[in-house]
Amino acid sequence: MQIAKSLQQIQSSYIREILEAASNPNVISLAGGLPNDATFPMDIIKPAMAKLGEELAIFQYGDTAGYGPLLDHLYTRYQLPANQKAMITTGSQQGLDLIARAYIDPQDCVVMEAPSYLGAMQVFGLCQANIVTVEQNKQGPDIEALEQCFISNAPKLFYSVPDFHNPTGVCWSLATRKAVAALCEKYSVTLVEDAPYRELRFSGETLPMASSFCPDHSIVLRSFSKIAAPGLRIGMVSGKESLIQPLIKVKQGADLHSSVPMQALLLELLNNDSFAQCLENNTALYRDRYNKMAEELEKHLPNGCELTQVEGGMFVWVKVPQCDTFALAKSLLAEGVAVVPSDVFYPPSAAKSSALRLNFTNCSPFDLDIAIQKIGQVLRTQC
Template sequence: MSSLARARRLDGLTGSPVRDLLALTRRPGVISFAGGLPAPELFDTDGLRAAYARALAEPDAARTLQYSPTEGDPALREIAAQRLTDQGLPTVDDDLLITTGSQQGLSLIASALLDPGAVVLVEEPVYLSAVQCFQLAQARIVPVPGDEHGIDPEALEEIAAREDPALLYLVPTFSNPTGRTLSAERRDRIAEIAARHDFWLVEDDPYHELRYDGQPLTPLSARAPERSLYLGSFSKVVAPGMRVGWLRAPESLMRQLVILKQAADLHTSTIDQAAAAEYLATTDLDARVRVLRETYRGRRDALLRGLAEITPPGTTWTEPEGGMFVWVRLPGEVDTAELLEEALRHDVAFVPGAAFQVGDPDRATMRLSFTTFSPDTIAEGLRRLAKALG
């Protein structure tokens, strides 16, 4: 083994099982419920191609191919700020930092707020890539249990009093991986607990606009804007390949975040920002979101109907009002990591639930994504899964 030096913070870093599964599931014929991917046939390819062409047209081409301010394209920040304001989180341009996907925003937050050993609270189960960011920061990650309504405020109160956390990380609306949504009452309680125990709230909200049932909820950050950091993205409603997201932060922290981004990449791609701004300025995004909602609603319903037909008695699952995911628990002492090996032999895949759990994992769980395939393909995938279940 080489004796060349490397950073000790890499010792505890784990890979993403979802990213690792992508290679296995790309072989022809596999129906994969593993990736949380938007439906590629719904990308507005023509509209985006035209937006890039306008961004590169004279006289703007010189600007859009040049270095640009770290904070981001002013037109794009204005559009994002207005959409957040319309969702109930009052925002102006200076509240936003454009990031290379919301994942970069999460990395910047971890760098800004976490010293080695700092305590990060997360809802259990939790988004995998968030765990990677906190591991890289050498934080101590402490899970907080929840139920069908989201994270449990009573458990949060008790754990926060004991652990003195630096921050709480949540995907409160259509959570990844469970699809659960934190109720309005619990959002109020969590804001109160954060104020009482003096920790930051980090709200990751990529699925907010993908609501299929029920009434929209105001972002958690609106209840405590002075201690909240909000992560948003166009990946789920425009195109993830553009890698355009944003981070909303209070003035007290924004300057440090900008400096950290300067150190990371100077700025997000100028041309991608310009094209995103062009596209959003000339496209009825709300109309496109309505198409996504209608399509994904049918796919969610197909998955839920099929689960009722192919799973053994005693199986439970979430019934999300939006987002991309359903969380399933099989009865008994099943290990879904072993089940996945059998499922792959039948050309179907999912993500074992233990991958999303920080504490002692419930190995009988799995995450299924429903957005990528038509209802007919979902039905065929579930027939294959039924064979694996035996």
């Protein structure tokens, strides 16, 4: 049976190949985006699971929009405006997929920063969107280029990760957040603010969400994979009610609703007094790992390579002299270190900067040491 045209355009995911290679126990992986399982709040999960095993009602079919008590909690927790609606999704990846399916026709324009999150490119690619990119600088997207892009392309959506961007780790400045929101309002572009790493800040000050400056022209995606545990597959999408209703319609056909016991488990976690402390421990651990990685990179990176400093999240972006980054990643893999080459984070047509994305959350300090030394060695010979 011939596969659908939309799928014929999707190339086999290089990152999957790397992740497979990375599961080899002899490879040190800085490639994936796994939270450190030491951060999972097992002390809350264990009694919560036992308790939920007695709650008959959560094992029945649930509402498509989500488990009522969890939604109530989230409306309050995130102080959603009265005209906004929230829906629970099977991970925030599903929220993104539902947005694409509900709003994007083939050839509709979607704007992203370059580089950008691979999973978003896949989802918009599957809807045959026309993906247009805008360059990212240290403050976020280049605002002039973004306005020109909005004028030239009349996009439906601007997909963004303002807090600790994947892959670059960039955190948008306050001025950029306001400017992007103003442009979205001016040109009637919906800002999709994907915020999976927002709560993983380990230095500097939390900034208001970009969407808070254009609440009626935005959809927010929240993930609980990084602050609770990813295995649950629970995310959340919110925005003006008229923007969310079509997503509920698509979700009904997509999976009816997300697992109710997992929604109830998340509620138990969020309601637990010690959850805030778990989150602090989480960011403290990631701060240590980041500092360790930054320190080792300072020692071992040859001239011409540059680490972009970050204040949170899970990744750093190491700029390297212009080269074939796939070949570089393969050389590193041969030395037992898995990284993600920058090229995968750009759509085929975009201009690409050479860099490596390194994950610092899921690798022991000991392995980090070895991995960064090897990266230094390979970079010195190859670049």
